[in-house]
Amino acid sequence: MKADNLMYDVAIVGLGPAGSTLARLLDSSLKVAAIDRKRLDGASGGFQKPCGGLLAPNAQKALVESGLNLPSSLLVDPQIFAVKTMDLVSGQIRYYQRYYLNIDRHRFDLWLASLIKPGVKIFDQAECRTIVPNRNAGGYDLTFVKGGRLWTITARQVIGADGSSSLVRRAFCPTPIRRYLCLQETFPGHLREPYGCFFDPRITDCYGWINNKEGQLILGAALPLEKQSAEKPRERFEAVKEALRPFGYRFYGAPLGATEAALVSRPASWRQIALGVEGGIFLVGEAAGLVSPSSLEGISYALASASLLSRILNRDPAKPQKLYRRAIRPLRWRILMRLLKSPFMFQPSLRRLVMLSGWLSLSDVSLSGLD
Numbered sequence: 001m002k003a004d005n006l007m008y009d010v011a012i013v014g015l016g017p018a019g020s021t022l023a024r025l026l027d028s029s030l031k032v033a034a035i036d037r038k039r040l041d042g043a044s045g046g047f048q049k050p051c052g053g054l055l056a057p058n059a060q061k062a063l064v065e066s067g068l069n070l071p072s073s074l075l076v077d078p079q080i081f082a083v084k085t086m087d088l089v090s091g092q093i094r095y096y097q098r099y100y101l102n103i104d105r106h107r108f109d110l111w112l113a114s115l116i117k118p119g120v121k122i123f124d125q126a127e128c129r130t131i132v133p134n135r136n137a138g139g140y141d142l143t144f145v146k147g148g149r150l151w152t153i154t155a156r157q158v159i160g161a162d163g164s165s166s167l168v169r170r171a172f173c174p175t176p177i178r179r180y181l182c183l184q185e186t187f188p189g190h191l192r193e194p195y196g197c198f199f200d201p202r203i204t205d206c207y208g209w210i211n212n213k214e215g216q217l218i219l220g221a222a223l224p225l226e227k228q229s230a231e232k233p234r235e236r237f238e239a240v241k242e243a244l245r246p247f248g249y250r251f252y253g254a255p256l257g258a259t260e261a262a263l264v265s266r267p268a269s270w271r272q273i274a275l276g277v278e279g280g281i282f283l284v285g286e287a288a289g290l291v292s293p294s295s296l297e298g299i300s301y302a303l304a305s306a307s308l309l310s311r312i313l314n315r316d317p318a319k320p321q322k323l324y325r326r327a328i329r330p331l332r333w334r335i336l337m338r339l340l341k342s343p344f345m346f347q348p349s350l351r352r353l354v355m356l357s358g359w360l361s362l363s364d365v366s367l368s369g370l371d
């Protein structure tokens, strides 16, 4: 069934940080529709993105550049000034100073969506199913399920802001990208420790994390997808808990709530970044593969890519895809830098050398002074 008889200029699939930022920054002269599976009225229930909820300095910068300050109501206790880095095989521990903001990720998403101008037509609690060219209309038909019914809208340009499992990317630019399965569990309790990240090649060639949020302890790990046929991710995740015991971490009993699971993109090269195709298809944020391969930090890339694309679409130039590719170059370079840094974090022998040297680490951390 047709949701309306409009021909939208832009249809955005996904209202995470990338989609909401784009929807907010697009000119009000453009007819814009957005589809997201989340519940955006603030009521409980519905889809929530599993995430570490840390805003890195680049994300803070991207927020400022897109004209926003962060309301303190989105911050959660405690704030983070250091990362405890652990090599679970060698037993090495180092502390590094970092400036992350610890936030409630779902509240952050709802806040960004609340800033979208009233002129944008939002279909929330809606799952986009198909996007097919409509040559007669000179655009695309997007079909989605909402309230148990199938709806269609038509748009001249489609933006894939739909994250790591992007339907838009799969349909129009199926460049493969390396992805990991992230599992996260929440436990009662609080640690007199800063945010922790750990490395263990027996479990993953990426990393895992331990964080405090509002008196609860969050344990997460990014597990390689290709190894899972041999070993189940659940077993690997349980192995994480065992491997952390000698470091003083105890995860007793059942977690609070279900285990959260989500895919995260981790580009292995520049080629895995896909920005769209000529003819009105664009990808932003994680759908494009714009995620740090070293830290899995993706919010800054989501905000920045959406902001860059909005400036191009607002001008309606003749070759928007070409301009977008050019505009995104600094983000590509940033990813290249992270790719070059990765061996020093993820190759066990290089990591041990770096940790042994103490380079850039805090030398005198008194745990009794941390709370």
Ligand SMILES: Cc1cc2nc3c(=O)[nH]c(=O)nc-3n(C[C@H](O)[C@H](O)[C@H](O)COP(=O)(O)OP(=O)(O)OC[C@H]3O[C@@H](n4cnc5c(N)ncnc54)[C@H](O)[C@@H]3O)c2cc1C
Residues within 6 Å of the ligand: 013, 014, 015, 016, 017, 018, 019, 035, 036, 037, 038, 047, 049, 050, 051, 052, 053, 054, 055, 056, 059, 126, 127, 128, 129, 161, 162, 163, 164, 165, 166, 167, 182, 183, 184, 220, 262, 263, 264, 284, 285, 286, 287, 291, 296, 297, 298, 299, 300, 302
């Ligand atoms: C466990 C985990 C921890 C992470 N921790 C951090 C962190 O601490 N800091 C950080 O910067 N990054 C972190 N990341 C990465 C970060 O979450 C993403 O890179 C970032 O959210 C990307 O934003 P986005 O808007 O591009 O996509 P997303 O935030 O994934 O948003 C995509 C949106 O699209 C919607 N959607 C998807 N498909 C459809 C569909 N078919 N129909 C309708 N709606 C759809 C979803 O509902 C969602 O709202 C983490 C990722 C994971 C998995």
